[in-house]
């Protein structure tokens with residue numbers, strides 16, 4: 001089992017999807033939030049998973065210490081609203097995974113988060129939107145795409161209604177699958193290294 005840390009800032013429905021998935025390849029060993037009041041922290045505690053709030057000052061240094069302490073190999077961003085530095089990203093090259101609520105390259109990049117993504121999709125009048133799971137590199141939402149799933153847009157959708165449909169039909173479905181797939185690759189690599 002690959003030990004993963006899930007980084008969150010909000011409600012944590014994607015964390016819940018990861019917890020509910022019956023994975024043979026990943027184990028959620030740690031949940032970290034930059035926001036003290038993130039409900040996702042409570043979800044972790046309810047599932048007997050170590051939940052940590054890390055304050056703004058020296059955030060990354062403290063995060064790295066925490067990841068080391070729990071032997072974390074893969075970092076999962078699940079609604080994590082803080083930008084990570086280049087040195088952090090390079091340190092965990094190909095080991096940081098994120099979910100974005102659109103079909104990248106549409107409606108993504110700097111400033112596209114939360115309801116804004118769905119507002120823009122409705123404004124543009126797309127008939128299909130969806131979710132994308134990708135690796136994290138130095139470009140916001142620019143890393144290698146691992147999985148995508150399309151979702152229909154309805155004529156009478158509000159951003160809130162569309163957000164919910166994208167979560168239910170796409171995010172909660174592909175996110176655990178993609179994390180599982182990445183961790184399987186990491187496990188395979190580990191076993192090769194130790195041969």
Ligand code: GRF
Nearest residue numbers: 010011012013014079099101
């Ligand atoms: C999701 O829409 C995810 O795609 C985006 O942030 C939102 C987090 O929601 N990155 P939750 O905290 O998992 O409920």
